[in-house]
Amino acid sequence: MLGVENKENMNIVIVGHVDHGKSTIIGRLLSDTNSLPKGKLEQVKETCRRNSKPFEYAFLLDALKDEQAQGITIDSARCFFKTKKRNYIIIDAPGHIEFLKNMITGASSADAALLVIDASEGIQENSRRHGYMLSLLGIKQIAVLINKMDIIDYEEKKYNKIVNEYKSFLKKIDIKTEIFLPISGFYGDNVVNKSDRTKWYKNFTVLEVLDNFNAGKTALENAFRMPVQDIYKFTNNGDNRRIIAGTVESGKLKVGDEIVFYPSGKKSKVKSLEVFNAEPPETVSAGESVGFTLKDQIYVKRGELAVIHEQEKPKVTSRIKVNMFWLSKDPMIIDKEYLLKINTAKVFAKIEKINKIIDASTLEDFEKNEIERHDVAECILKLERAIAFNLANEIISISRFVIIDNYEISGGGIITEALEDKQSWVRDKILLRNYKWEISEITNDERAEKYNQKATLILITGKKDVGKKNLAKALEYQLFKDGKIVYFLGIGNVLYGIDADIKGMMNNKENVEHLRRLAEVSNILLDAGIILIVTAVELTQNDLELIKATINTDRIETIWIGDEITSDIHVDLHLPVIKSEEDTVNKIKNLLQEKGIIFKPF
Amino acid sequence: MNHLRKLENKSIFIIREAYSQFKNLCALWSIGKDSTVILWLIRKAFFGHVPIPLVHIDTSFKIPEMIQYRDRLALEWNLNMIYGINKDALKKKDTFPDKNVSRLQCCKNLKTEALKNTLNGTWARYRFNHDTKKYEIDKNNEPYTGVILGVRADEEGSRSKERYFSPRDRYNDWILEDQPPEFWNQYKTDFAPGTHVRIHPLLDWTELNIWEYIELEKIPTVSLYYNMGDGKRYRSLGCWPCTSPVESDAKNVKEIIEELRTGRFSNIAERSGREQDKEDMGGLEQLRRDGYM
Numbered sequence: 053m054l055g056v057e058n059k060e061n062m063n064i065v066i067v068g069h070v071d072h073g074k075s076t077i078i079g080r081l082l083s084d085t086n087s088l089p090k091g092k093l094e095q096v097k098e099t100c101r102r103n104s105k106p107f108e109y110a111f112l113l114d115a116l117k118d119e120q121a122q123g124i125t126i127d128s129a130r131c132f133f134k135t136k137k138r139n140y141i142i143i144d145a146p147g148h149i150e151f152l153k154n155m156i157t158g159a160s161s162a163d164a165a166l167l168v169i170d171a172s173e174g175i176q177e178n179s180r181r182h183g184y185m186l187s188l189l190g191i192k193q194i195a196v197l198i199n200k201m202d203i204i205d206y207e208e209k210k211y212n213k214i215v216n217e218y219k220s221f222l223k224k225i226d227i228k229t230e231i232f233l234p235i236s237g238f239y240g241d242n243v244v245n246k247s248d249r250t251k252w253y254k255n256f257t258v259l260e261v262l263d264n265f266n267a268g269k270t271a272l273e274n275a276f277r278m279p280v281q282d283i284y285k286f287t288n289n290g291d292n293r294r295i296i297a298g299t300v301e302s303g304k305l306k307v308g309d310e311i312v313f314y315p316s317g318k319k320s321k322v323k324s325l326e327v328f329n330a331e332p333p334e335t336v337s338a339g340e341s342v343g344f345t346l347k348d349q350i351y352v353k354r355g356e357l358a359v360i361h362e363q364e365k366p367k368v369t370s371r372i373k374v375n376m377f378w379l380s381k382d383p384m385i386i387d388k389e390y391l392l393k394i395n396t397a398k399v400f401a402k403i404e405k406i407n408k409i410i411d412a413s414t415l416e417d418f419e420k421n422e423i424e425r426h427d428v429a430e431c432i433l434k435l436e437r438a439i440a441f442n443l444a445n446e447i448i449s450i451s452r453f454v455i456i457d458n459y460e461i462s463g464g465g466i467i468t469e470a471l472e473d474k475q476s477w478v479r480d481k482i483l484l485r486n487y488k489w490e491i492s493e494i495t496n497d498e499r500a501e502k503y504n505q506k507a508t509l510i511l512i513t514g515k516k517d518v519g520k521k522n523l524a525k526a527l528e529y530q531l532f533k534d535g536k537i538v539y540f541l542g543i544g545n546v547l548y549g550i551d552a553d554i555k556g557m558m559n560n561k562e563n564v565e566h567l568r569r570l571a572e573v574s575n576i577l578l579d580a581g582i583i584l585i586v587t588a589v590e591l592t593q594n595d596l597e598l599i600k601a602t603i604n605t606d607r608i609e610t611i612w613i614g615d616e617i618t619s620d621i622h623v624d625l626h627l628p629v630i631k632s633e634e635d636t637v638n639k640i641k642n643l644l645q646e647k648g649i650i651f652k653p654f
Numbered sequence: 655m656n657h658l659r660k661l662e663n664k665s666i667f668i669i670r671e672a673y674s675q676f677k678n679l680c681a682l683w684s685i686g687k688d689s690t691v692i693l694w695l696i697r698k699a700f701f702g703h704v705p706i707p708l709v710h711i712d713t714s715f716k717i718p719e720m721i722q723y724r725d726r727l728a729l730e731w732n733l734n735m736i737y738g739i740n741k742d743a744l745k746k747k748d749t750f751p752d753k754n755v756s757r758l759q760c761c762k763n764l765k766t767e768a769l770k771n772t773l774n775g776t777w778a779r780y781r782f783n784h785d786t787k788k789y790e791i792d793k794n795n796e797p798y799t800g801v802i803l804g805v806r807a808d809e810e811g812s813r814s815k816e817r818y819f820s821p822r823d824r825y826n827d828w829i830l831e832d833q834p835p836e837f838w839n840q841y842k843t844d845f846a847p848g849t850h851v852r853i854h855p856l857l858d859w860t861e862l863n864i865w866e867y868i869e870l871e872k873i874p875t876v877s878l879y880y881n882m883g884d885g886k887r888y889r890s891l892g893c894w895p896c897t898s899p900v901e902s903d904a905k906n907v908k909e910i911i912e913e914l915r916t917g918r919f920s921n922i923a924e925r926s927g928r929e930q931d932k933e934d935m936g937g938l939e940q941l942r943r944d945g946y947m
Contacts, residue, residue, distance in 0.1 A: 132860065282670055282674045284703075286700065297670060299666075299667045327701070341663045379835060391844065396674075454838065460842070461842065464838065
């Protein structure tokens with residue numbers, strides 16, 4: 053039987069200072085391994101002849117007209133080539149300083165790197181900068197190619213001088229490589245074939261070095277981590293599955309595992325692993341794009357990090373210490389709001405403090421109050437809300453973030469430390485409560501079936517004195533008459549009891565605490581399967597988010613009473629005026645029926 | 655994990671990312687092998703569902719079997735199937751088969767223009783009605799802000815410069831120098847009004863990978879790809895006046911894989927049977943700048 057070809061794939065990035073000969077080396081590799089399409093070489097030679105330019109291997113890569121006109125590689129092109137051992141994708145990262153972002157793009161997907169230094173020019177700014185970036189991007193396998201050996205007459209002494217100088221630089225940035233090669237891309241020395249002109253060099257050719265690299269290791273040995281990418285519920289053809297989807301970054305998962313989602317701290321058990329066109333697997337592991345359903349109907353959002361309960365917890369905070377680089381023309385400045393994306397989470401972020409700027413080519417520190425293009429900085433970022441992650445030295449793939457400015461990815465970095473923040477106390481409470489929560493043997497679905505209703509929080513909001521309380525009571529009574537298990541939680545019931553210690557202080561901080569307590573009480577009642585009615589004055593979207601984060605169900609219906617919605621909240625139902633209570637109650641009942649919370653009578 | 659599963663997982667991640675971040679997302683389905691693999695990956699990503707519309711650009715010169723295959727799968731897989739067409743150019747006979755314009759201009763008229771105006775909703779979109787089994791004009795003419803495409807980097811020069819998420823500005827221009835960086839699974843999903851983003855989940859796949867995957871997953875394909883007894887098969891599908899088959903004995907997917915592995919075609923470009931490429935000296939670049947896929 054004809055199986056799948058089992059050769060491994062490896063991504064290699066090639067970096068170095070402009071004009072140090074990267075494209076020539078790739079052209080030579082492709083040509084000497086017969087990896088070019090028929091007629092391509094002749095076609096390029098013919099183009100050169102017509103343009104009265106001497107032929108160079110680099111032109112092979114310049115498949116684009118514009119690029120040839122400009123004479124520099126401006127984007128990370130991919131070239132395919134294979135040896136007996138592997139299929140390679142060579143990512144050509146440009147050397148021109150303006151195109152550092154493309155170098156990072158190219159290098160971030162690579163398993164190993166070739167760094168090119170021109171023997172006649174020696175170590176240049178970008179030779180060091182690219183070396184530093186490789187270390188920041190976490191690429192540990194690096195071979196240094198001393199190119200254009202023909203120009204220095206293949207002299208061992210001159211070669212050794214460059215090698216020693218660069219080795220001492222690499223040592224400072226924690227890169228340990230012993231792989232240095234004297235080559236000439238132009239004449240092909242030590243690229244694919246061993247050269248007679250460097251008899252003093254006894255080691256491998258570039259091709260052999262590539263085959264000796266190790267393919268990227270999977271992170272199987274680590275704890276389970278999966279950033280939630282999305283939650284799917286496609287109701288087509290009676291499909292009732294509610295699937296949590298994402299790509300496993302590390303570890304393994306199986307049915308029955310107890311999962312905790314961070315930063316919310318909500319937990320449940322894996323009910324099933326979902327797939328299409330295959331048998332459901334026993335386990336899923338790092339690198340797989342997967343989906344699973346949960347035993348309990350808990351409210352989980354994109355951006356949360358799924359972790360196995362018994363395993364090591366991730367860090368959760370809204371203040372982080374980072375090492376980062378900046379790519380955009382406009383510098384990153386203090387007090388400006390940026391978007392930070394980490395895994396599937398997206399939050400607003402500001403610089404709290406720039407600890408230092410590091411010159412990537414000289415490794416000197418200096419102080420600045422902004423991060424300019426191509427700078428590498430150590431700073432503290434303050435986030436709008438908490439995120440879940442691990443530190444760079446724990447699990448690198450979930451410690452990496454990018455910064456968006458004006459719709460563009462403008463910078464990126466790794467988190468080196470989780471710092472304390474102001475909301476730690478609230479968050480820690482919810483985290484601990486969810487962590488310690490006793491999940492009942494009776495599932496939400498079982499309760500729903502027994503009570504003929506789905507536990508739901510009905511939030512009635514709007515301006516003061518528009519009749520919210522009376523409406524809530526009328527709704528409670530009507531649902532009760534219909535046989536529903538329903539409760540109206542009056543604000544007074546909370547304020548003078550649970551809130552007795554903070555009542556009358558109600559500043560911003562106490563207000564948040566009041567909402568937290570209200571949400572905690574609601575959470576217990578909802579867990580019992582009740583339809584709960586609560587009223588509140590002019591709830592904001594932020595308030596709603598806090599309530600959502602606190603309660604363990606995604607069934608919240610918000611209703612705004614009054615002509616005009618005066619806060620930023622997104623509501624499910626807007627009722628401009630209460631004509632008659634009966635009419636309004638019926639409208640709300642309709643909403644509940646449409647959403648399947650209570651049944652529509654036949 | 656073998657290399658096909660690796661490719662599959664990354665592509666699924668990209669498709670899910672697009673679905674989560676773009677409100678008006680569609681996938682282009684040319685009926686060819688690559689975009690059919692995309693369609694399959696969408697079903698995998700969403701556990702059997704296809705929650706986004708599939709858009710096909712009909713030139714009226716497609717090989718008839720391709721259209722039959724399209725409508726058969728639309729029905730079987732319950733697809734939200736949409737096609738767009740340049741009715742005006744066809745009426746005026748501004749086409750190459752009518753001998754009125756060059757091949758390149760014909761591509762521009764029937765594909766590029768039709769695509770541009772179908773995506774932005776200027777021209778009518780024809781949507782498959784699953785009850786009547788007929789196409790009717792779609793009421794929705796909101797522009798698509800995200801378009802999933804089956805472009806691969808190994809096809810030819812200009813495509814190897816692509817990104818997974820590649821923004822086009824409102825005039826569909828492709829600003830090569832200004833492509834946003836992509837790293838650590840973070841893509842350009844935030845964009846200014848007026849731009850749309852092309853999403854390329856198959857960028858790292860090769861022609862061989864596509865066939866290996868079709869075999870692995872048993873994905874149904876058009877018979878035009880196979881030698882049906884005349885010693886010829888199509889390696890790349892397009893309009894009949896500008897597409898010619900290659901000589902081949904391969905009668906099924908396995909034999910195609912074998913044929914590709916022996917390196918029989920290793921020195922012949924996959925699109926060598928596509929005549930319009932030869933007129934565009936830059937290897938499709940001019941066409942692509944104008945919005946060709």
